[in-house]
Amino acid sequence: MGLTVVGVNHRTAPIELRERFYVPAADVPAAMERLLLAPDVEECAVLSTCNRTECYVVAAEVGHGERAATVTLAERAGLTPEAAAGHLYVRRNREAALHLFRVAAGLDSMVVGEPQIQGQVEQAYRASRDARPDGVGLVLHRLFQSALAAGGRVRAETAIGEGAASVPAAAVQLVLKVFGTLEGRRAMVIGAGEMGEETLRSLLDRGIDEAVVASRTLARAEEAVARLAHPAVRAVPYLAVADVLRSVDVVLTSTSAPHPIVTADALRASRGTEGRSMVIVDIALPRDVEAGVGDLPGIFLYNIDDLQRVVHATVQAREAEGRAAEVLLGEELDGFWGWLLAREAVPLIRGLREEAERIRRETMEVALEGITDLSPEERERILGASRLVVQRILHAPTVGLRKLAGGAAGAEQLEVARRLFEMNGRGRPARADEEEGTGMGRGEDDGE
Amino acid sequence: MILALHLVALLGYLGAWGVLLRAFRSGGGTLETPGWQIAVAAVLVHAAGLVAFVARFGTLPLVGMGPASSTLALAIAVLGLGAAVRRERRPAMLFVLPVVLGLLGLAALVGLRPVHLDSAFRGPWFVFHVSVVFVGCAGLVLGSAAGAMYVLQFRALKRKSFGSVFRFFPSLDVLERLNRLGLLVGFPGLTLGLLAGWSWTLTYGRGLALRDPQVLFGVVTWLTYLAAIVARFSPRWRGERAALVSAGAFVVSALVFVVLRVLIVGPESVFL
Numbered sequence: 001m002g003l004t005v006v007g008v009n010h011r012t013a014p015i016e017l018r019e020r021f022y023v024p025a026a027d028v029p030a031a032m033e034r035l036l037l038a039p040d041v042e043e044c045a046v047l048s049t050c051n052r053t054e055c056y057v058v059a060a061e062v063g064h065g066e067r068a069a070t071v072t073l074a075e076r077a078g079l080t081p082e083a084a085a086g087h088l089y090v091r092r093n094r095e096a097a098l099h100l101f102r103v104a105a106g107l108d109s110m111v112v113g114e115p116q117i118q119g120q121v122e123q124a125y126r127a128s129r130d131a132r133p134d135g136v137g138l139v140l141h142r143l144f145q146s147a148l149a150a151g152g153r154v155r156a157e158t159a160i161g162e163g164a165a166s167v168p169a170a171a172v173q174l175v176l177k178v179f180g181t182l183e184g185r186r187a188m189v190i191g192a193g194e195m196g197e198e199t200l201r202s203l204l205d206r207g208i209d210e211a212v213v214a215s216r217t218l219a220r221a222e223e224a225v226a227r228l229a230h231p232a233v234r235a236v237p238y239l240a241v242a243d244v245l246r247s248v249d250v251v252l253t254s255t256s257a258p259h260p261i262v263t264a265d266a267l268r269a270s271r272g273t274e275g276r277s278m279v280i281v282d283i284a285l286p287r288d289v290e291a292g293v294g295d296l297p298g299i300f301l302y303n304i305d306d307l308q309r310v311v312h313a314t315v316q317a318r319e320a321e322g323r324a325a326e327v328l329l330g331e332e333l334d335g336f337w338g339w340l341l342a343r344e345a346v347p348l349i350r351g352l353r354e355e356a357e358r359i360r361r362e363t364m365e366v367a368l369e370g371i372t373d374l375s376p377e378e379r380e381r382i383l384g385a386s387r388l389v390v391q392r393i394l395h396a397p398t399v400g401l402r403k404l405a406g407g408a409a410g411a412e413q414l415e416v417a418r419r420l421f422e423m424n425g426r427g428r429p430a431r432a433d434e435e436e437g438t439g440m441g442r443g444e445d446d447g448e
Numbered sequence: 449m450i451l452a453l454h455l456v457a458l459l460g461y462l463g464a465w466g467v468l469l470r471a472f473r474s475g476g477g478t479l480e481t482p483g484w485q486i487a488v489a490a491v492l493v494h495a496a497g498l499v500a501f502v503a504r505f506g507t508l509p510l511v512g513m514g515p516a517s518s519t520l521a522l523a524i525a526v527l528g529l530g531a532a533v534r535r536e537r538r539p540a541m542l543f544v545l546p547v548v549l550g551l552l553g554l555a556a557l558v559g560l561r562p563v564h565l566d567s568a569f570r571g572p573w574f575v576f577h578v579s580v581v582f583v584g585c586a587g588l589v590l591g592s593a594a595g596a597m598y599v600l601q602f603r604a605l606k607r608k609s610f611g612s613v614f615r616f617f618p619s620l621d622v623l624e625r626l627n628r629l630g631l632l633v634g635f636p637g638l639t640l641g642l643l644a645g646w647s648w649t650l651t652y653g654r655g656l657a658l659r660d661p662q663v664l665f666g667v668v669t670w671l672t673y674l675a676a677i678v679a680r681f682s683p684r685w686r687g688e689r690a691a692l693v694s695a696g697a698f699v700v701s702a703l704v705f706v707v708l709r710v711l712i713v714g715p716e717s718v719f720l
């Protein structure tokens with residue numbers, strides 16, 4: 001059994017190409033259908049976000065899974081498999097599992113530690129399972145659940161998701177470092193720029209009580225309010241800015257004015273000697289707020305460069321946390337991989353038990369043949385004792401085989417055990433294949 | 449046994465502080481919770497050490513430099529950890545634990561033996577006086593720690609320095625509330641304790657003169673924290689200046705204590 005992931009992401013392909021590989025939720029059933037049609041493919045799942053499209057495949061042979069996923073993705077992008085291969089990455093077995101663990105933890109994201117990917121991985125798993133319930137089997141179920149648990153653990157035990165990794169988030173972080181909470185606070189946005197709106201949206205998401213938008217014309221401010229579509233936001237005429245400044249706690253400016261619209265003198269006159277805290281975030285170029293405003297008591301003034309520095313510091317801190325996260329993922333991966341390898345021992349253990357039972361039954365039949373003076377109870381006691389003997393003899397090898405399979409050289413050691421017990425890979429005695437003249441066993445492995 | 453438990457507690461506090469320091473240096477993360485948990489364990493061991501003291505000597509550890517320092521350290525640790533039950537306040541332990549460590553180290557160094565075992569130092573009035581003073585001191589230490597952190601965070605935000613202080617320290621609002629909480633617990637406690645001490649002194653016919661180091665220390669500490677209270681609740685002084693006065697009050701009190709302790713008071717004094 002082999003686990004393979006083939007995919008394309010923000011590192012291997014530009015957005016124009018990623019768009020072609022993208023698999024929307026509606027197309028997941030078709031993609032899964034295509035993968036499951038390929039020879040030897042037992043399970044598959046598709047993960048597709050704006051930054052990555054990946055096919056996870058469980059197949060009898062790793063190569064078969066890789067081929068099926070490459071062809072499916074190439075067809076999706078309208079490329080030949082050879083042309084697509086230049087943009088695709090392939091991870092096999094343990095590396096494939098580690099890849100999904102890293103993706104779920106946000107370590108493979110464009111912005112390390114971003115939280116959305118955890119939900120996207122969960123959605124991808126559900127979408128794949130809903131599209132083809134028979135296509136997502138025990139291995140991929142366990143892989144995705146383990147990856148999600150590992151991602152959750154990384155977020156809980158490291159600071160990988162802390163801090164602000166975008167300009168709006170940096171603005172919110174600065175405001176929160178002053179006010180602690182946005183409950184009971186008021187904000188004003190001057191200018192109807194996209195970034196100002198985005199930042200205000202983040203403040204609203206964090207629970208700011210009230211916000212007003214002022215723009216050069218009331219109509220533009222009202223358009224911005226309509227776009228924000230939030231009951232706590234209203235538009236005010238530009239002339240009201242000076243009045244509103246007296247009562248707000250947070251000011252966001254993003255106008256295209258060629259000169260400062262908020263000056264130290266005007267603000268001093270507006271606030272008097274009041275030392276109440278106010279955070280002003282100026283994301284306009286050229287700047288809307290005079291630099292001297294930051295020297296006024298109670299005023300915390302930040303411009304776009306400051307926000308970028310907050311983002312940069314966060315990214316650096318997250319990258320440093322990434323090392324601790326990798327250690328945690330390694331621990332989680334060992335758990336999953338041990339389970340997967342131990343699962344490989346199941347057919348052998350089952351075959352061994354069946355063979356032992358067959359021998360016991362045949363031997364007891366011969367032994368008891370002709371003994372006629374045994375009562376049914378006595379006969380049952382003797383047979384019960386023989387079953388117990390077999391169970392006790394097989395207990396240690398069963399436990400040992402599971403341990404061997406889950407160990408570092410599990411595959412090799414399982415092969416030695418198969419030879420020792422004269423079993424094939426499907427858990428049947430090797431002589432049975434020879435008698436039937438076929439290399440195939442009786443049935444498929446049906447799990448633990 | 450008593451000393452062993454104190455040393456284990458000392459190591460626990462040191463470990464907790466180390467973990468918090470590491471969290472601070474990495475600019476945050478989730479280490480403040482393990483740091484807090486280690487400190488809680490250290491508090492339990494510390495309390496066990498003081499229970500062992502009571503069991504052995506049959507008196508409360510309130511008199512004599514060693515026992516009193518240990519009890520005061522426990523009061524500060526308990527109040528600090530209690531305030532840090534809320535995760536956002538846990539970084540404050542970074543400033544509270546060194547005070548606990550200093551007092552506990554001092555206790556271990558000078559020895560944990562009771563002094564002045566006469567009845568005047570055993571009565572409920574005296575126990576009340578010392579206990580309330582210790583609770584007051586613990587509150588003031590917490591308030592000062594929050595004040596110092598406020599000053600650092602305020603300057604980081606004003607100077608746009610987005611390093612460890614910015615990332616690890618709580619918001620100005622949280623620090624201001626913690627500062628206020630510490631002062632509101634500490635100042636009334638200290639006032640009540642000093643009044644109780646005054647009453648106890650008069651009852652047992654002891655002198656109450658400013659040249660008495662204990663009286664001097666009490667009056668200086670009370671006055672410095674009165675200034676901190678006035679600054680904190682005055683509209684013109686709030687914010688950074690009020691926090692600065694709170695932090696400064698601790699520095700002044702600590703300096704006065706060290707000077708009086710080292711230069712004036714003998715080893716058998718009841719003064720802490």
